Amino acid sequence: MNPESQAESSGCDACEQCDQRRSFLTKLTLGLSGLIGAIMVLPGVAFILGPVVKKKKEVWRPIGSLDDFKIDDDFSLVTYEDPSPVPWSGVTAKSGAWVRRISDTEFKAFSITCRHLGCPVRWLSGPELFMCPCHGGVYYKDGTVAAGPPPEPLHTMQIRVVKGEVEIKTIPVPLTTTPLKESDV
Amino acid sequence: MKRIKKIWHWIDDRSGYSDYVVPLMKHIVPRDARWWYVFGSATLTAFFVQVLTGICLAMVYVPGGDEAYMSLKYITETAFMGHIIRGMHYYGASAMVMLTVMHMMQVYLHATYKYPREMNWMSGVVLMMVVLGMAFSGQLLRWDDNGVWSVMVASEMAARVPFIGSWLSHFIFGGETVGGSTLTRFYVFHVFIMPAIIFAGIGLHMVLLLRHGVSEMPNVDQPVDPATYREDYEARLKKTGVPFWPDAMWRDVVFSTVVVVGILLCAIFFGAPSLSTPPNPSNIHSNPMPDWYFWWYFTILSTLPSNLETWIILGSPVLGFLILLLVPFFSNKGHRAPSKRPWSVGIIVFGVTSFVLLTIYGYYKPWSPDFGVTPLPESVIGVSEGPVFEGGNLVYKKGCLYCHHIDGHGGHRGPVLSNIGQKLTRQDLTIRIMNGGYNMPSFAGSMSSEDLSHIVDFLLTRKEEDSTEPAQ
Numbered sequence: 001m002n003p004e005s006q007a008e009s010s011g012c013d014a015c016e017q018c019d020q021r022r023s024f025l026t027k028l029t030l031g032l033s034g035l036i037g038a039i040m041v042l043p044g045v046a047f048i049l050g051p052v053v054k055k056k057k058e059v060w061r062p063i064g065s066l067d068d069f070k071i072d073d074d075f076s077l078v079t080y081e082d083p084s085p086v087p088w089s090g091v092t093a094k095s096g097a098w099v100r101r102i103s104d105t106e107f108k109a110f111s112i113t114c115r116h117l118g119c120p121v122r123w124l125s126g127p128e129l130f131m132c133p134c135h136g137g138v139y140y141k142d143g144t145v146a147a148g149p150p151p152e153p154l155h156t157m158q159i160r161v162v163k164g165e166v167e168i169k170t171i172p173v174p175l176t177t178t179p180l181k182e183s184d185v
Numbered sequence: 186m187k188r189i190k191k192i193w194h195w196i197d198d199r200s201g202y203s204d205y206v207v208p209l210m211k212h213i214v215p216r217d218a219r220w221w222y223v224f225g226s227a228t229l230t231a232f233f234v235q236v237l238t239g240i241c242l243a244m245v246y247v248p249g250g251d252e253a254y255m256s257l258k259y260i261t262e263t264a265f266m267g268h269i270i271r272g273m274h275y276y277g278a279s280a281m282v283m284l285t286v287m288h289m290m291q292v293y294l295h296a297t298y299k300y301p302r303e304m305n306w307m308s309g310v311v312l313m314m315v316v317l318g319m320a321f322s323g324q325l326l327r328w329d330d331n332g333v334w335s336v337m338v339a340s341e342m343a344a345r346v347p348f349i350g351s352w353l354s355h356f357i358f359g360g361e362t363v364g365g366s367t368l369t370r371f372y373v374f375h376v377f378i379m380p381a382i383i384f385a386g387i388g389l390h391m392v393l394l395l396r397h398g399v400s401e402m403p404n405v406d407q408p409v410d411p412a413t414y415r416e417d418y419e420a421r422l423k424k425t426g427v428p429f430w431p432d433a434m435w436r437d438v439v440f441s442t443v444v445v446v447g448i449l450l451c452a453i454f455f456g457a458p459s460l461s462t463p464p465n466p467s468n469i470h471s472n473p474m475p476d477w478y479f480w481w482y483f484t485i486l487s488t489l490p491s492n493l494e495t496w497i498i499l500g501s502p503v504l505g506f507l508i509l510l511l512v513p514f515f516s517n518k519g520h521r522a523p524s525k526r527p528w529s530v531g532i533i534v535f536g537v538t539s540f541v542l543l544t545i546y547g548y549y550k551p552w553s554p555d556f557g558v559t560p561l562p563e564s565v566i567g568v569s570e571g572p573v574f575e576g577g578n579l580v581y582k583k584g585c586l587y588c589h590h591i592d593g594h595g596g597h598r599g600p601v602l603s604n605i606g607q608k609l610t611r612q613d614l615t616i617r618i619m620n621g622g623y624n625m626p627s628f629a630g631s632m633s634s635e636d637l638s639h640i641v642d643f644l645l646t647r648k649e650e651d652s653t654e655p656a657q
């Protein structure tokens with residue numbers, strides 16, 4: 001006997017109590033299904049969004065001794081490790097920056113990330129320009145845009161010298177919408 | 186024999202094969218469709234190639250920072266049949282993208298999206314978007330330097346989204362930079378999420394195909410009238426239709442065979458795409474380039490006026506998707522025949538021509554400086570000493586050749602300088618070099634007056650052979 005005919009034979013269709021019971025069971029089923037869904041989904045969503053809400057870390061990383069950098073007009077490429085690499089990152093934990101020593105204590109450093117869409121810019125010492133291979137962005141040696149589509153200058157990075165060791169302050173990838181912080185400029 | 190029959194009967198009865206599967210296979214389809222309708226089934230076949238080769242690749246591929254690159258190298262260079270499987274997956278992806286688009290163009294040209302098949306079209310549009318997502322994420326899983334920088338470009342694009350841009354970027358990175366968590370995200374999208382959507386989408390597409398029937402070839406005498414279409418269609422089908430299996434299906438199978446054999450032959454003769462250098466985000470010698478089916482978009486991004494850029498980067502995919510999705514709502518009745526819808530033929534011709542031209546342009550990418558240039562040979566400079574000779578060498582040293590072309594040497598970003606001595610005076614050239622100009626940097630801060638004068642001396646000698654005009 002199917003439930004409908006059962007209901008018919010017992011006359012439950014017209015019974016107010018049964019209506020209430022059915023309405024309660026409908027709500028119960030929908031409510032519990034929602035709860036099951038929430039239990040399954042919410043921890044996962046929080047897990048996935050972890051990297052988004054995690055507090056950004058900025059740490060100083062060594063990039064060589066003071067003697068490795070000559071005082072001249074040329075930038076050299078330095079590589080350093082990300083602020084918080086996961087143990088299996090391998091080579092992907094590396095980041096790069098263009099660094100130039102201006103005087104005994106003064107340095108100029110730029111992130112290699114093009115401010116247009118993020119390709120790696122190259123320093124060309126002859127023309128004294130940074131050029132981007134992707135869409136033709138060009139920057140002067142002070143990081144300002146010389147030509148092409150980049151809307152903002154290269155991101156300046158901070159350098160300090162501690163006991164003869166040169167260190168760079170790591171940053172998240174400079175995104176074009178990320179406002180430059182006073183401290184980084 | 187009797188026993189086998191009995192067993193088959195049991196299987197048939199319990200599984201419902203004769204009751205459900207056979208009628209599906211033998212459903213009646215119009216007899217006039219012929220070769221026009223083979224693209225959809227071939228797309229499905231290409232998808233199966235992707236699923237099967239993808240499963241094989243996933244048995245060895247390790248989605249980790251360093252290991253992904255190493256495991257792909259192993260698959261390509263060492264594993265038995267590895268380069269064929271990887272090659273099939275690569276060419277299968279190209280086939281799937283191409284066939285999806287061809288299928289869509291055919292459906293658009295024949296206005297099959299009209300009543301009652303609006304939802305068939307819409308599910309197809311969603312499927313196409315996911316197929317493009319698969320193509321893009323698959324390119325990243327190659328996880329060489331190109332893969333790393335493609336993620337970078339993707340997340341920089343995401344960063345342009347108002348308010349939540351940087352969150353989105355960090356979500357894509359799985360952190361604040363490219364790193365160990367980045368690849369696994371794309372792996373999950375590519376291997377679990379998007380294939381699941383495609384399976385579900387294909388299921389829906391098939392159910393709708395059976396529900397509304399295979400459309401007939403467009404006929405100028407049979408415009409679609411929603412009030413009578415279903416009845417007319419059923420009546421016509423009853424009169425002239427043929428069972429899908431085997432009367433119509435053989436063409437699908439023949440074309441799918443051509444596709445699969447083509448994929449295999451490409452994999453054997455051209456092999457898997459080569460991997461560039463390891464995924465080191467500090468490697469500045471990378472020259473990121475998407476796979477060929479995205480070159481048109483690469484061109485658009487490179488040639489956009491910068492004030493429109495953010496709008497187009499963010500708006501065009503959304504707008505493109507919405508326009509495609511809503512095509513049936515612009516017109517879902519009336520003529521289906523291309524001869525009565527000339528603008529649809531125009532749109533297809535325009536679309537295909539733009540795609541081809543933008544793709545060719547994207548391949549040559551003339552907007553990029555050419556980092557591989559070499560110094561000008563003496564034969565081009567024309568003298569072997571003196572200021573002109575110095576100037577000829579300086580156009581290389583000072584980077585002019587990265588963007589300018591001189592007698593077969595140099596890049597293509599800026600104007601050709603082979604005849605510049607005829608067009609500009611000494612003063613013009615000096616001002617242009619010192620101040621820069623549209624898309625040309627100023628060299629005032631990086632060039633001595635002696636170098637400048639040598640370069641100008643050299644440029645003034647750049648004239649056509651038979652030119653008699655004296656340089657000023």
Ligand code: FES
Binds near residue numbers: 115135
């Ligand atoms: S990413 Fe550098 S110019 Fe586009």
